Amino acid sequence: MKLHWSPRSPYVRKVLIAAHEMGLGSRLDCVRTTVSPFAPAEDLWDDNPLNKLPTLVLDDGTAIYDSRVICEHLDTLHDGPRLFPQGGRERLTALRNQALGDGLLDVLMMRLIERLRPEDRCSPEIVASNERKTAAALDRLESDVALLTSRPYDIGHVAIGTALGYVDFRFAGDGWRDRRPKLAAWHVGFDARPAVRACPVRDDS
Secondary structure (H helix, E strand, O other): OEEEEOOOOHHHHHHHHHHHHOOOHHHOEEEEOOOEOOEOOHHHOOOOOOOOOOEEEOOOOOEEOOHHHHHHHHOOOOOOOOOOOOOHHHHHHHHHHHHHHHHHHHHHHHHHHHHHOOHHHOOHHHHHHHHHHHHHHHHHHHHOHHHHHHOOOOHHHHHHHHHHHHHHHHOHHHOHHHHOHHHHHHHHHHHOOHHHHOOOOOOOO
């Protein structure tokens, strides 16, 4: 399977962490693909008309996207513990937590795009709104730590942990740990997992 990949993409990192948790990391052929909101990747159009990462091309040539769809497909390809519960409240909670982690990533990406704009084209209102959303998501996660720690490890944990890592990577100045000690302690444990350590985020541009 071919994975269009970038070491800077948190959505790609989420897929890679999940794949390593499933024991599937070695089955992914990672192809370096550079995309940005301002410069699409010409070699990605055929596989993904949205020109977004991650995109996974299966052995039969079928391309699937986004990270949620890719992770759930990968979860059908192994015999170990599932990251996606099969049904009921457990599945609903896992998917909700995944949505919160992915949604936080979406907000962080919007913050990054605003930061990259020329100053005269940057919207203070958008910046303030997204900073508030970031803080609100982190506060909710702080209050939900007991729920996270009481549940079997699932895709929600992967998404949330990946999002927290991206806050560190792009917005270290937020100092999110200062007022969220329980979430900070949980993230230390997440970062120590072998699958997470195998998938560092870095800026190679």
